[in-house]
Amino acid sequence: MKKFTLFVVLLLVSAPLSAEIYGLSIGATGGVEMLKINAPGAEHQTFTGIGLAATISNSASPISYRGGLEYAWKSYPDNTKFYDIFILLGIEHYITPPLLPTSFYFGIGAEISTFGNNQNKSVTDFGVLVYGGINLSMGMMALFTETGYGILFAGLTTYSHIPIRGGIKVSL
Secondary structure (H helix, E strand, C coil), rough: CCCHHHHHHHHHHHHCHHHHHCCEEEEEEEEEEEEECCCCCCCCEEEEEEEEEEECCCCCCCCEEEEEEEEECCCCCCCCEEEEEEEEEEEEECCCCCCEEEEEEEEEEEEEEEEEEECCCEEEEEEEEEEEEEEECCCCEEEEEEEEEEEEECEEEEEEEEEEEEEEEEEE
16 A cells, blocks of 8 residues: 555656646636726625636647636625626636746636626626736646736626636646
8 A cells, every 4th residue: 555655646746847737627716806897886896706617738739728617706784695607718828937836827718797686687798808827836736826807898888807816726
């Protein structure tokens, strides 16, 4: 059993430093969404959020494709609850400095947002998100943090948001 444990530890440690950008990686995210609705009388909102993300990469290219789903919410004292569900389909570009376990990335993607409340009123809008982040590779796992700026188009009104996320992802 000791030899098997040592083998598994050595395998994980000896994985390429940039293992998270090859093949498929999945992860969990958490953070905040800061919303600004560009309408008279609207106020800034900060939502707590959790999510899932998946990235598909090709080892011959620094370009990867990402899909993400995030659920963000906020409660008010009058028992009103608002939620926001973001779906992101994006393209990322990785920049990995030589011999370092970190990689930087930036991306752009199309997003769909459903914003609603507990009175069963919701609206779905489309938009664009530009984002960037940093990965810290630990063999087959990576910690990451990212931020961005998104604009959603809601008829005559637009609203913007700034996501600030952190998380962990695992390469498969």
